[in-house]
Amino acid sequence: MTQTDTTDRLTRCKEILANLIAFPSVSADGNRAVTDYLADMLTQAGARVEVMPDATGLQANLFASIGPDTDDGIILSGHTDVVPVVDQPWTHDPFAMTEADGRLYGRGTCDMKGFVAACVAMAPEFAARDLTCPVHFAFTHDEETGCFGAQRLTALLRERNFRAMGAIIGEPSLMQVIDGHKGCYEYTTHVTGLEGHGSAPDLGVNAVDFAARIVLKLVELRDVLKTRAPADCPFDPPHSTINVGALRGGHVHNIIAGTARIDWEMRPVQQSDADFVKAELAAFVDILRNQMQATYPAADIRTDIVGEVVGLIPEPVNPARTLAMALTGANGAGLVPFGTEAGLFQSIGIPSVICGPGSIAQAHKPDEYIDVSELGRCLEMLGRLADQLEQR
Incomplete structure (x- = not known):
């Protein structure tokens, strides 16, 4: 990977993130527009894409796959809804991404459109590789109000008897590997x-x-x-x-x-x-x-x-944790006090781990931001994933 390639990845990621931030996908207002945008981007990258609207049509999950149709794939999961900005003293437009001093400001930059943007930015690279197993993209609605989208998605995956080697949920963890939280x-x-x-x-x-x-x-x-x-x-x-x-x-x-x-x-x-x-x-x-x-x-x-x-319960054997540690160079995994969708994937038999860019300390606050360097580290992890899954 050359410096030019690394710069191109980051530039592509920032462009996608700016587009995602421009969708004011506050949970109560729906995420359909941002989901349709992501579906179009992934379709253009060559993914097999399924959009799953709820009964109202205003909310939707997205599930997409690149690579062979086998049951040993890796899920990259994130939510596309954000919390409200009402009565928060923002100094930047919350729905127009602003770059300043090595940071990207906007609602959702950290929690968690930054990870979603990194995944979509990498989709063409995954599609260009001869992958040994599939990479799946799971983007959900209504995480901030009760993980309702992920509950719908995991229930559907269970009905389909869907299997995967593991899931990486990209909630902001400063790219640390996390394998547990309470319900x-x-x-x-x-x-x-x-x-x-x-x-x-x-x-x-x-x-x-x-x-x-x-x-x-x-x-x-x-x-x-x-x-x-x-x-x-x-x-x-x-x-x-x-x-x-x-x-x-x-x-x-x-x-x-x-x-x-x-x-x-x-x-x-x-x-x-x-x-x-x-x-x-x-x-x-x-x-x-x-x-x-x-x-x-x-x-x-x-x-x-x-x-x-449901909580994410640390398990003695967790292939997703092992993979995330190998991709990031971590020598251990930790716990977090906040809840995520990871336990829902674990509950249907998919080993799960949390690892994503940004700090939870910036989430839900006015002038929410993510450091550009964090996006870079996330893209490096996803690039290593592509390398590891490529047919040798």
């Missing part, structure tokens, strides 16, 4: 009671009272989870956690609260903990609901799932 399960519990005058509390059903009991139950379960920590758990803390983020309800001092809402989450280190919490809470809620309905039959407690993202 992230987010919920909103709605409590509906009966309003009335505060002077006669027994004639109403106070939603705040019952919501408070649910919060106390969650606190109790949080303490129980500490006793369920697996031996030699690598996470910090080494047990599943519960956090109550918000409790809202009622209006004023002298009205029995008719509604309340609890926003809460758990981050399980093992699936059995998530199942335990949900079963214990459901049984407790049944008791509370019966108490409420004894006074007011229409009273209710409902828990909505905001998102259930």
Whole structure:
């Protein structure tokens, strides 16, 4: 690889990234336009491309392949949605990439259109090689709101009995190899009671009272989870956690609260903990609901799932980790506190690892950026992947 070739790769990558940033693919608004652009780019590179829209047509996953049709390929995965910029004090246009002082600014540069751009920039090179196994591109929607696109995609791949040697999810990790993170399960519990005058509390059903009991139950379960920590758990803390983020309800001092809402989450280190919490809470809620309905039959407690993202569990043998370490020169793998789509691929039997350009410290912030040098390192990794997969 000559210096000219390296420069051409980076120039191509930056051009693609600028185009990706120009699509304001905020999760709530849809990612179809950016997905169609990527589909066109990959089709031009010679990939076999499938666009998978959701029921609305506004969101879509993309799955594309280059190379032979075998079951030992490598998946390069990233999401194309971004978080909002509303009320953030940007000094650059968030949807027009700006280069300054060795950095590329714009919403999604780091999280994670930079990795997507690098993959697409390398697609013509993958297509020009005589690959021993396929390279797959998996670009998803709605990662920021609950990994809904990746859940749809991995469910479809499972139905098709799809197999791959491994998946590299390019979330920003400063090109460090990451093989583990906790799950992230987010919920909103709605409590509906009966309003009335505060002077006669027994004639109403106070939603705040019952919501408070649910919060106390969650606190109790949080303490129980500490006793369920697996031996030699690598996470910090080494047990599943519960956090109550918000409790809202009622209006004023002298009205029995008719509604309340609890926003809460758990981050399980093992699936059995998530199942335990949900079963214990459901049984407790049944008791509370019966108490409420004894006074007011229409009273209710409902828990909505905001998102259930499974964790990435470190495994003794992980071909994707071995590959990523070889490609980057790393001598080990680490853990991260944030959630990704990697565990979803792992859950369908595809060994998975996280390794991508940029720092998570820049994600979701005003003036989000990625260092140009990080894109260069990512392109070098993908170039080594092409070399390794080429027919000798």
